[in-house]
Amino acid sequence: MDTIENKTNKRPLSPHLQIYKPQITSILSIFHRFTGVFLAFGLLLSVIFVFFTAMGEETYKWWNCIVNSLVGKGLLFLWLLAIIFHALNGVRYFLWDNDIGMSIPSVKWSGLFVCVLTLVLTCVLGILIWM
Amino acid sequence: MKNVVTHRKFQRYSALAISPLSIWIVYSIICMKGSSFQETYNWFSNPFNAFFMAAFFIISFLHLKLGLQIIIEDYVHNLKHRSLTILSINIACYIFAGIAIFSILTMLF
Amino acid sequence: MVAFNLPKNSKVLKGNRFKLSRDVPNKRALEIYRYDPDSSNNPRVDYFEINMHECGPMVLDALIYIKSQIDSSLTFRRSCREGVCGSCSMNIDGTNTLACIKHIKDVKGVVKIYPLPHMKIIKDLVPDLSDAYKQYASVKPWLQSTMPSKSEKEQLQSPEERKEIDGAYECILCFCCSASCPSYWWNGDKYLGPAALLQAYRWISDSRDESSKSRLEFLKDSFKLYRCHTIMNCTNACPKGLNPAQAISRIKSSIANIE
Ligand code: SF4
C-alpha cells in the first residue's frame, strides 16, 4: 500500500560526499583529523621505543634496525609532516576561538599558508635529521 | 569527560602544553641522530630529559584521548558501541602512558 | 557507524537525454537529479540541452525553461526569483547556493544540479526540510522579554546594540549552510546545524532579549552545538554572505565565559 508513511520511509537520501566539490575548508579539517589519528599511532610507537631502550641494548638494537630501514625512515618522515601540520593548523583553531581570522578570505589564506609552511618545515627538518 | 566545556578547555590547554614539548623532542631527535645505545640511555637518565619526556607522554595521551573521543562520537552512532570504543581507547591510553612512565623511571634510577 | 555511501534505494542511475540539434549555436547542457515518488525506481540524472537564446541568464531561469518547454514534470521550489525567499536552494556545480542568483555563465561545462545534500528527497529537487524547521523552532526564534507588559512604550535599542545583530538577522533560512556541513550530514538528527545556530546567536546577541542565559544553557550540549568543528563549509556556502561558523564560535566563547 502506498500510504503517506510508506512514501516518507521510501524517500531516498540525496547525494552528499559523492557530489560536493572539495572545499579547502573541509579538506584541511579532515586532514587535521587524519594527522591526529596518525600521530596517535606514532605516540604508541614512541612508547615502544622508550620501552625497548629501557629494556637494554638487545631490544634497542632490534628497534634501531627498524627505524633505520626504508619503511622506518618513511614513517618518521610522515610523522614529522603530520606533527608539523597538526601543530600549525592547531594555531588556526586557537585564533578562531578568539574570533580572529574567521572571514572566508582569511580562512583560505591561513589554510594555504599552513600547507606551504608545513612542507617547507618538513623538508628543512628532514634534511637536518638525515643529512 | 562528560562536560563538553571542560572537555574543550582541556583539549586546548593540552595542545598548548604539547607544542613547546614537541619542538624540544624534534630538536632532540636531530641532536641524537646516529647515537649509540649507551648515549641514548644516558640521555634518558638525565632527570631534566626524563621529566619532560614523562610530561610529554602524559599530556599527549590526554590530548589523544580527548581528540579520539570526539571522532568516535561523530562516526559511531550505536550508543553501546560508542561507549565501548571510548572506554577501550581510554584504557589503552592509561596502559601505554603507564608503560612509558615505567620505562622512563627504570632508566632514571 | 555513519554511512559514507548512499543507501541502496538512493543510488543515482542514468536517466533520459533531451538533446538539441547540432546546429543550435548557443546551447548549454544541464544534468539534473530526478526522483519520482510515484514509481518504484531509484533516483536518476537527466540530461538536457537548452537554447540560451530562449532562456534567461540564471540557473533558475533554465529550470523554469525546461519545465515549460521540455519536461513539465520537473519539480523544484521557487518564489521570489531574487534571492530573498530562500526557496530555491540546491546544489549547483558542486556547491550549495540559490538557483535564482547563480549565473549559468559562471559554471564551466555541464551544469550539474542536485538537491541539497544528505536530505530525504520528496521529489526531484525538493528535499524534506521538516527536521531542519523543527531544529530552528527548538532555539525559540522569538523575542523573550517581560518588558512590554510593564511599559507602554517601545523598547529602544542604541545603534551599537542594533549593530550586534547585523549579519545574523539577514538569514533567509535556505539551509544551504546546514546542508553543506559534514557534521550535519553525519549527525543531523542531533546537531542543530549552522542555520539554526546562527538564529540562536541572533537572539542571544539581541540587547532586548532577556533569556540569553537560558538560551546558552540549552545549547550547552555535546551534540546540539559542539558537533561544530569549525570546518567552515557553511560560511563558504551561504549565498547571503553570512558567517554562521563565526556565530557558532562566539556562542562557544559565551558559554565558556558563563561556566
Ligand atoms: S563551521 Fe561548524 S557549522 Fe560550519 S560547516 Fe563547519 S562544522 Fe558545520
Ligand code: SF4
Ligand atoms: S545562514 Fe545563509 S546559508 Fe544558512 S540558512 Fe541563512 S541564508 Fe541560508
Ligand code: FES
Ligand atoms: S527563488 Fe527566492 S531565493 Fe531563489
